[in-house]
Amino acid sequence: MAQINLLQAVNSALDTAMDTDDRVICLGEDIGKFGGVFRATSDLQDKYGKARCFNTPITEQGIVGFSIGLAAQGSVAVAEIQFADYIFPAFDQIVNEAAKFRYRSGDQFNCGGLTIRAPYGGGISGGLYHSQSPEAHFCHTPGLKVVIPSTAYQAKGLLLAAIRDPDPVIFFEPKAIYRAEVGEVPETDYVLPLGVAEVVTQGSDITLVGWGAQMHQLHRASNMAAKDGISCEVIDLRTLLPWDVDTVAQSVGKTGRLIISHEAPRTGGFAGEVSATIQERCFLSLEAPIMRITGMDTPFPLVFEKEYMPDYLKVYEAIKASVNF
Numbered sequence: 001m002a003q004i005n006l007l008q009a010v011n012s013a014l015d016t017a018m019d020t021d022d023r024v025i026c027l028g029e030d031i032g033k034f035g036g037v038f039r040a041t042s043d044l045q046d047k048y049g050k051a052r053c054f055n056t057p058i059t060e061q062g063i064v065g066f067s068i069g070l071a072a073q074g075s076v077a078v079a080e081i082q083f084a085d086y087i088f089p090a091f092d093q094i095v096n097e098a099a100k101f102r103y104r105s106g107d108q109f110n111c112g113g114l115t116i117r118a119p120y121g122g123g124i125s126g127g128l129y130h131s132q133s134p135e136a137h138f139c140h141t142p143g144l145k146v147v148i149p150s151t152a153y154q155a156k157g158l159l160l161a162a163i164r165d166p167d168p169v170i171f172f173e174p175k176a177i178y179r180a181e182v183g184e185v186p187e188t189d190y191v192l193p194l195g196v197a198e199v200v201t202q203g204s205d206i207t208l209v210g211w212g213a214q215m216h217q218l219h220r221a222s223n224m225a226a227k228d229g230i231s232c233e234v235i236d237l238r239t240l241l242p243w244d245v246d247t248v249a250q251s252v253g254k255t256g257r258l259i260i261s262h263e264a265p266r267t268g269g270f271a272g273e274v275s276a277t278i279q280e281r282c283f284l285s286l287e288a289p290i291m292r293i294t295g296m297d298t299p300f301p302l303v304f305e306k307e308y309m310p311d312y313l314k315v316y317e318a319i320k321a322s323v324n325f
Contacts, residue, residue, distance in 0.1 A: 002187050007178040009152040009185050010040050010117075013159035014078065016189050018048050023113070024163065025070060026053045028063060028080030037082050038119060038178060064090035064116065068098050071111035071168075078163060084120035084172060085132045098168040099143030112166040115159075120148075121213055121263050122295075122309055123176030127302035133212075133264035133295070138170050139241045139273065145169045145194055146241040150215040152183040154238060157192030165194060174213035181216075197244035199251065203233035206257040206322055209248055209274060211237045214261050214310065221315035230323055240270055248274065249281040256287035257322045261310050266294040288325035291318045 004012065018024045026041055032055045035042035045053040056063050060081055067077035081087045087094070094116070102110035122131035138146050145167050149155040155173070162169035174181075200215070201222060208218045215236050222232035233251050237243050252258045258278055260271035271292040279290060293310045301308050 001184040003182060004152055004185050005179045006149070006152045006155045006173070006181040007038060007040060009155040010159060010173060011042060011044075012185065012187070013156040013163075014041060014044060015047070016156075017076070017078070017160055017163045018044065018052060020189060021076060023074065024052070024076045024078060026078045026080070027056050027067065029058055029082050030055055031080050036080055038175065040117070041080070060086050060090040061093055064093040064098070067114055067116070068093060068101070068111045071114040072101065072109060074113070076113040076163060078115045078117060081116060081118040083130050084118040084134055085129050087116070087118055087134060091137070094138065094144070094168075094170070095141045099141045101143075102167070103143060110166070111168060114168040115162045115171055116169070117159075117171045117173060119175035119178070120172040121174050121176055122300060122305060123213060125302065125305060128299045131300040131305070133262065135172055135240055136264055136268055136270045139270055143167065144241060145239065146172070147194060147239050148172045148174065148212045149238065150174065150177075150181070150212050150236050152181055152185050154192060156185050157190050158194070158238060160189065161191040161194050164191065169194075172212065176213045177216065192238070195239045195242045195244060197238055197247040198236045199233065199247065200236050201232065201234040203231040203255065205231045205255055206259065206319055207233045207235060207248065207251040207255045208315070208319075209235045209237060209258065209260045210262060211240065212263075214263060217310065217312040217315055218261060220312035221319060224312065224316045225319045228320070230319060232319065243274070245277055245281065249278060252278050252282045253285045256285050258290045259293060259315065259318050259322060260290070261293040261315055263295050263309060265297045266292060267297050269294050288322045291322055293318050
């Protein structure tokens, strides 16, 4: 085991994937010698050569389109989008090509060996072009998988699982906790199952659901609530598409209350999907309305980032309101 941060865990996963499979190729803007803007690919070009870890032109559509071609001909492409905000020029390639590649051919050909990594979310004073959380856009697209880790241990295990998955995977990395989230991570090869949520904390009074950096806010709110005698069950979805409906439904069936929190804007956010599904599954078990603690329906602000971001205090107030409903 090594004590490393989330960013180092991503690097370790890429190193492991490239070491165990010669077909794995990493590509993106400035990821070669420079190691990418966050240094996630540091030392990989030196170790595996320019043919397997290389810089691309500044064209997200080109990065993803080329990666689809690589995956379609048998390579395992791991593409980096420098910031998730800049994934939108590649939106057509992702949702109209990568996601439908297998379906359109009746499973005669596919681009399953495709993983698209992208740092996402706020918390770094990045303003409107470097802080967005676009996960819901891709969760609306059958044929993709969407994965978001919240710990260093998850980052390595989930990224290795994503790279080896038979379907295209969007892997969003919470950049606000790249270096803040530190934990013990095996130096050996391991995977964590996609589509399986983790019940991080057992509880009996209310269920809290989140993913990515927001898990830190949920843990802090849960600890505050515990001082008031409120027992919170905290669930990390880890995978949003497909998400683990059964684990959340089982928890809400026990607690009777649910709060979902994410950084993305409220309207059309993935919390709405979770809320609707759990209302259908657990209607007779609910003791209070399902609540969403999210970002606002505005562009991501710079000066007012703190006001925009859902934090532990907002979650704590929602916990009290739900329990006292």
